[in-house]
């Protein structure tokens with residue numbers, strides 16, 4: 296019933312190989328079946344509980360004064376900084392609040408809270424740019440990030456997400472460094488009933504090259520290419536991933552059509568360095584922010600918005616297959632204030 300394909304160097308890919316039959320099966324939902332099904336908004340709300348807990352009570356106390364004075368601004372500054380908003384975004388939000396207070400003569404806790412809500416929303420809105428996968432077939436998405444950021448898991452979730460939109464997907468197991476990553480991807484592929492192109496050992500660029508050839512031969516809509524985790528300080532590995540990108544361009548000159556950097560939200564402010572370093576090496580076009588459920592550092596999205604604005608294509612708020620969705624600034628901000 297599954298059609299994933301494990302490929303080795305000695306068995307070159309051909310168009311006649313096992314055809315992909317990318318149809319979601321009930322098995323794709325198996326891990327989620329034991330828990331009650333929550334809507335995405337409910338899961339987002341639950342996922343952001345830690346960040347909200349950090350804000351919630353404190354915001355009420357801070358805003359209870361009912362006027363925007365120096366003391367309020369100082370307390371709010373501390374709260375925003377401890378939520379990992381970063382200095383630049385914190386200053387921006389405080390300035391916006393001061394402006395609104397003057398303009399609209401804010402004099403109730405509710406009005407001040409609403410003004411902060413609106414300033415946050417305005418700051419994050421530009422990052423809401425959903426991925427448009429039209430225009431190229433196959434649409435090649437390269438996934439990068441540091442070790443353990445959630446790349447392989449996100450690929451599994453994305454495969455399901457795209458299948459639900461009626462798209463066929465092929466996975467490239469470009470993490471040839473960690474054997475378990477390949478196995479993990481194959482498990483995800485099996486669950487989602489999609490082909491996985493893998494090699495036991497070898498060159499990640501070659502795996503991705505083969506995967507794109509296979510996708511072209513089979514008329515697949517989307518290639519999701521995994522890569523091994525690496526730190527921006529490991530220069531030889533950054534060069535390796537830059538090579539993967541160059542090799543993609545050899546077989547698909549317009550690709551990769553999206554280069555996603557996966558960031559673990561727990562790293563807070565370090566996210567900024569990672570975006571800058573990966574962007575330099577592989578021209579990052581979008582972000583996936585994972586593990587927002589495990590952190591009180593959700594404020595890092597505002598730091599990203601102000602200091603290295605890249606579209607946040609998806610956010611992850613849990614380990615289940617449905618726990619990754621496109622970023623909606625309004626849903627995100629609402630979930631922080633509800």
Ligand SMILES: Nc1nc2c(ncn2[C@@H]2O[C@H](COP(=O)(O)OP(=O)(O)OP(=O)(O)O)[C@@H](O)[C@H]2O)c(=O)[nH]1
Pocket residue numbers: 440441442443444445446447448449470473476523524525585586587588589611612613614618
């Ligand atoms: N709670 C939570 N856990 C997540 C989320 N996304 C990924 N994880 C978990 O994070 C861990 C690491 O995920 P992987 O997908 O293996 O990370 P990776 O980036 O592929 O790791 P390497 O291959 O070692 O670089 C796994 O236990 C995942 O289940 C999320 O949104 N929330």
